[in-house]
Amino acid sequence: MSVHIEKRITEYKLAKDLFSRGKDIILSPKVQVLKTFTQHGETTVFEHSVAVAKYSLLIAYFVTRTLKINVDMDSLVRGALLHDYFLYDWHVKGAAEGLHGFTHPRVARRNAERDFELNDIEKDIICKHMFPLTPIPPMHRESIIVSLADKWCALAETFKIDVSSYIIYRMNYRIALSEGDYSTNYGDTKAEY
Ligand SMILES: [Fe+2]
Ligand SMILES: [Fe+2]
Numbered sequence: 001m002s003v004h005i006e007k008r009i010t011e012y013k014l015a016k017d018l019f020s021r022g023k024d025i026i027l028s029p030k031v032q033v034l035k036t037f038t039q040h041g042e043t044t045v046f047e048h049s050v051a052v053a054k055y056s057l058l059i060a061y062f063v064t065r066t067l068k069i070n071v072d073m074d075s076l077v078r079g080a081l082l083h084d085y086f087l088y089d090w091h092v093k094g095a096a097e098g099l100h101g102f103t104h105p106r107v108a109r110r111n112a113e114r115d116f117e118l119n120d121i122e123k124d125i126i127c128k129h130m131f132p133l134t135p136i137p138p139m140h141r142e143s144i145i146v147s148l149a150d151k152w153c154a155l156a157e158t159f160k161i162d163v164s165s166y167i168i169y170r171m172n173y174r175i176a177l178s179e180g181d182y183s184t185n186y187g188d189t190k191a192e193y
Contacts, residue, residue: 011166011170012170014058015166015167015170015171017073018050018054018057018171019170022053025081025082025116026171027174027178030115031081031082032046032175033087034084034085034087035047037087037089038089038091039084040154041157041160043157045084047164047168049080049084049085050167050168050171051156051157051163051164051167052080052081053076053081053149054149054164054167055148055149055152055153055163055164056076056077056142056145056146058149059148059149060073060076060142063141063145069141071141071142072121072140072142075119075121075122075125076125076145076146078122079121079122079123079124079125079143080125082108082118082125082126083129083146083150084129085108085111085112085115085126086100086104086107086108087107087111101130101133102130102134104130105128105129105134108126109123109127121142124139125140128143129143129146129150130147131143131147
């Protein structure tokens, strides 16, 4: 089997895993609003959140298989999808409560608690993801994983490195299907697999 096909299958399975664990959040109209806010470069907050969930899963696969450390995959994905649920355009002056970098984890957690049922791990993931910019360290391994994935995705998005367009494409496809829309244009993927 060529590397190309193997990569395609890996990405497809990853997308399936991500969607099944975060389905209620991904399909929520409240989360669809994240598509209207820009995060880094040309990436929306929705796309960024999906990318962070993807890399969180990849890190979690590695630590469970290689290091034999258990990870709560459901909480990991749900927390990752909601980690930037702050619901404003941080590029607009005055939109944030104080300095966005420091305050948005708290705002995201408050919004997420209002709109979704969250467990302690998910709450910790959201409000600690900016560590060490925010000084209180993560309490769970899932929070450390999401914090690492977030930093990698922010870097990739800022430098326009395409590491997640296929999985974003798959998520938009699933959203379109759930809405019964089989003909909609749900975005492009620049990914080769
Ligand atoms: Fe953030
Ligand atoms: Fe983020």
